[in-house]
Amino acid sequence: MARRSDHTRVEIKAMAVAAGRDLIRDVGYSGFSARKVATAIGYTVGTLYNVFENHDDIVLHINAVTLDDLLSFMEKRFGGSGGADVTQNDHQALKALAACYIDYARENYNCWSALFEHNLAPDMPLPDWYGEKIGALFTLIEARLKPVIGPDEAELRQTARVLWASIHGICALTLTNKLTLVGVETPESLTSSLIENYIAGLTRRLPDT
Amino acid sequence: MARRSDHTRVEIKAMAVAAGRDLIRDVGYSGFSARKVATAIGYTVGTLYNVFENHDDIVLHINAVTLDDLLSFMEKRFGGSGGADVTQNDHQALKALAACYIDYARENYNCWSALFEHNLAPDMPLPDWYGEKIGALFTLIEARLKPVIGPDEAELRQTARVLWASIHGICALTLTNKLTLVGVETPESLTSSLIENYIAGLTRRLPDT
């Protein structure tokens, strides 16, 4: 039955990644399996292992597409030099950025959470091409942070990472119900408090704008 | 071979939880299985399913012990009214609290990360007794936060959650290499920046102490 030229290697890879992402979107990461992906694209699991290294490799490529999707989701709102709403002040702009991330996580919960449910073995470092996709997201954050805290590269780097990891922590623990929240607390209100005060602390020696 | 009175139900539960935690500590959550736990305590998997509801139930009870362990780890350093070092100022006290959490995560990486690698189905809420263990941790944070931001209950609640989720986010993304860090950035330096500035923002209308 071998149909060697039905699809090229890269076509199969692309089909598998697309089908795998659909699968995760529908049934979550825990319901994901290589066999289901293979069936979905009309091949068997052996073909998948001919094209991908292993299970981790498949998930990594699927998650990479999610990272791309997240980046374009955020660029759609914040891509221009001004951003979503140039009339708003710095705090509001950053809050909107956080809200955007939270929106994406909610609207694409299964794909977003697969980003973090999947972990390589601690000694296996993330491949460079994957790290670069994360870096691209941070570049967006840093661009938005620059008007607030100035052009210092090292400070931009660090601030973007502190802020974003914090926003992510709030988002992750909130959406997985691990923060024992009451009604009034939402990820948006918590990130608002974070940004309001963290940025105030950062700019405390500057005059209010 | 049934040995009905070798151990009581609760004894088996305790043995399974202890053995399961050892197992996770040694091989990580991904290497954990009910069969291995059963073998470790000299029973078969069927007995485990007689005593626990299902796989989630077992892991939840193991993670609960980890939460207890984490709480006592932090109480050992911060249990008293004063805390680790009463001579230090507020910022340093909170930084020490964050560093304590990071220490625990590093020293008990597999058990700590099982806390977050395991997730119930999104519609299944965490059991109350589990939420209460998380709540006990927040009570500790709130007690440490009270001298810094005052006694307002709602503000304490919210601030503790913002701060802790943020610290956790930094810790989690750092230890899983998802922050594309360079050498100078450590979870400690990132949480320092977070606390320094977030608390400065919170207390910006109060005189410096």
Place this chain on the structure above:
DNA sequence: AGTCATAATTAAACAGCGTTCAATAAAATA
């Protein structure tokens, strides 16, 4: 066109997983 090497694809196998269940053996009750 016919042969041959190459590479794609498959089916089957392996060991392990969570989960269930009938059969068994031991304890508790009568």
Place this chain on the structure above:
DNA sequence: TATTTTATTGAACGCTGTTTAATTATGACT
């Protein structure tokens, strides 16, 4: 002692990731 109750087991089911020998289609070479 006879009977009921219950703890425990082993085997089964369908699933998983992964590997491998066998098959088959293709491209190249004569």
